[in-house]
Amino acid sequence: MKKYQFDLSHPYLLHRSKETPYFFFFAAFVSFAVGLTSRDISLFGIVLSLTLMVVGINKLKRKDKIMRIDKQGITTEEKGTIHWNRIKRCFYISFPTTQWQPKSFLEIVLKNDEHISILLNEYSCNGRKLQAAIDFYSGRKLFGRIAQDDKDELKGLLTGFAFVLVFILFVMLLVYMNNSSN
Numbered sequence: 001m002k003k004y005q006f007d008l009s010h011p012y013l014l015h016r017s018k019e020t021p022y023f024f025f026f027a028a029f030v031s032f033a034v035g036l037t038s039r040d041i042s043l044f045g046i047v048l049s050l051t052l053m054v055v056g057i058n059k060l061k062r063k064d065k066i067m068r069i070d071k072q073g074i075t076t077e078e079k080g081t082i083h084w085n086r087i088k089r090c091f092y093i094s095f096p097t098t099q100w101q102p103k104s105f106l107e108i109v110l111k112n113d114e115h116i117s118i119l120l121n122e123y124s125c126n127g128r129k130l131q132a133a134i135d136f137y138s139g140r141k142l143f144g145r146i147a148q149d150d151k152d153e154l155k156g157l158l159t160g161f162a163f164v165l166v167f168i169l170f171v172m173l174l175v176y177m178n179n180s181s182n
Contacts, residue, residue: 011070012133014123024056067123069133074108076118084138086110092127093117106130 028049035045068075073083074090090108108116135141 011068012129012137014067014069014125014130015065021056021060024052024059028052028056065122067118067125069130069137071137074118074134079116079118082108082110082116087138088113090134092120 031045031052032049033045035042035047035049038045065077071084073081073087075081088109088111090106093105093107095103095105104120106118106120108118110116
């Protein structure tokens with residue numbers, strides 16, 4: 001029998017992440033300190049720190065966003081309830097970004113092969129607990145990628161690479177034609 005690290009008698013809830021506002025408060029403190037110590041950018045540093053404080057306070061006061069995983073299915077505010085009998089499988093997708101944190105999604109594949117993506121960066125979650133909750137409440141092993149997912153991702157990457165290659169060759173052809181006409 002598996003040992004779960006959370007109470008299975010209640011639904012598993014994922015709340016909105018509260019990490020981001022504290023980053024803004026830290027950046028506001030640093031810019032305020034730089035503004036006080038530097039003569040050249042003192043006004044800019046103080047104005048920037050006040051702006052960062054306002055953004056941090058607004059992010060801290062925003063409404064809590066909850067994802068609920070229970071015996072009925074996965075419920076979010078945006079998507080509503082996705083019932084277990086409609087879900088074929090679900091898995092993580094993570095994309096690197098220019099931000100300090102990659103974008104992570106919970107990809108849900110329905111039985112009609114429709115895909116639903118839920119952005120996980122907005123939630124404070126533990127991946128193992130999320131996987132265990134999905135597998136427990138669905139009553140079957142739904143969580144995990146299959147070989148077809150990897151093939152589809154590779155096919156998309158190769159298609160994108162082919163388009164970029166064709167575009168580069170087209171630009172080179174235009175440059176060659178322009179140089180040969182001169």
